[in-house]
Amino acid sequence: MKTMTRPRYRLAIAAVAAATALTACGGGSTGADGGLPSNVSFGGGASGAIYGVLATGMAEIVNTNLQGVNARAEATAGGLQNTRLVRDGELTFGLTDPRVVYPAVRASGEFADEPPAEDLRFVMNGYPSLYQVTALDPNIRSIGDLRGKRVCTAAGIQTAMLGELLTPYGLAVGDLSLSNLEWTECADRMKAGDIDVIGYAGGPGAAVLIQAFAGSPTAHIVGIDPDKATAMSAQFPWWKPSTLPAGTYDGQTAEVPTVEISGGTLVTRADTSEELVHQFLTALESHFDQFSKVHPLASYYSLPGTATNTMSDVLPTHPGAARFYRDKGIPGY
Known part of the structure; x- marks a missing residue:
């Protein structure tokens, strides 16, 4: 396997700095009186990244509507760090996804040598994060066609998710000529003919794929066979069969079968104030x-989608969230 990487020392330094700042500000849990805390924090992501933007918007909702509560959006390395910091009481809320939460609760995978995150609680569901495989070569029609192809994706979780996608096809990342690059570089190198495929998990209408499609008449999304999607979901329960709507990208005239994971799920700890969670969701x-x-x-x-706890088998709903959804007449609460 050929692997190209970029230096990550700046991200590591930023993550350490963010963790230090978060430790100083605390997680914002309340005492026995159940009142609102004076300070709360939302773990997002890098500045300008989706999680960072969403966390900033959530903090602003608190600051403008919950009297006496000061909310901050904290820059972090994303879902993995957010989950750890919420677990450890250093963040009040954190944006994450099921692929992180399942192993965190079970102390497996990336969390194998850490305490299980048994106190994590569900607050609200986020957006569909679809796996979107984009190819320029018209002969690449199936995930099974990726063996030996030049594939570009981001390092870390994105590469791990690509491996999960390949599994029901009897493939692994080692069967590819893999490049781990920034997304804009993936698109640029595809346009230059240096790579064959971009593997991306994220919201529909992703900027990197819009860039890859622009002016490329042969660009297309490679579908995931429904039986393979079902097998993938059985082995990796954070994935669910889904479809990419027609017209998401230029020239994409039909919907494409794929899989999705819930991106931007908001979690907190069991000891977070019930009133805080309820008032935050009400204000939102x-x-x-x-x-x-x-x-x-x-x-x-927005309701009712935010009430869908796709991880209810390992992640109980926080009482403040359950009360809010019950008040709104959401079935199951």
């Missing part, structure tokens, strides 16, 4: 027009 619903403008994917944070 009341001022959804404001929040929905922060990012196109923010439009997914």
Whole structure:
């Protein structure tokens, strides 16, 4: 396997700095009186990244609607770090996804040598993060055609998710000529003919894929066979069969079968104030027009979709969230 990487020392330094700042500000849990804390924190992501933008919007909802509560969006390395910091009480809320939460609760995978995150609680569901395989070569029609192809994706979790996608086809990342690059570089190198495929998990209408499709009449999304999607979901329960809507990208005239994971799921700890969670969700619903403008994917944070706990087998719903959804007449609460 050929692997190209970029230096990550700047991200590591930023992550350490963010963790230090978060430790100083604390997680914002309350005492026995159940009142609102004076400070709360939302773990997002890098500045300008989806999680970072969403966390900033959520903090603004708190600051403008919950009297006496000061909320901050914290720059972090994303879902993995957010989950750890919420687990350890250093963040009040964190944006993450099922692929991180399952092993965190079970102390497996990336969390194998860490305490299980048994106190994590579900607050609200986020947006659909679809796996989108983009190819320029018209002969690449199936995931099974990727053996030996030049594939570009981001390092870390994105590469791990690519491996999960390949599994039901009897392939592994070692069967590819893999490049781990920044997304803009993936698109540039595809346009230059240096790579064959981009493997991307994220919201529909991703900028990197719009860039790859632009001016490329043969660009297309490679579908995931429904039986393979079912097998993938059985082995990796954070994935669910899904479809990419027609017209998501230029020239894509039909919907494409794929798999999805819930991106941007908001979690907290069991000891977070019930009143805080309830009032936050109430304010978010009341001022959804404001929040929905922060990012196109923010439009997914509305009822009834936000109430769907796709990880209920390992992640109980926080009592404040359950009360809010029950008040809104959501079945199951």
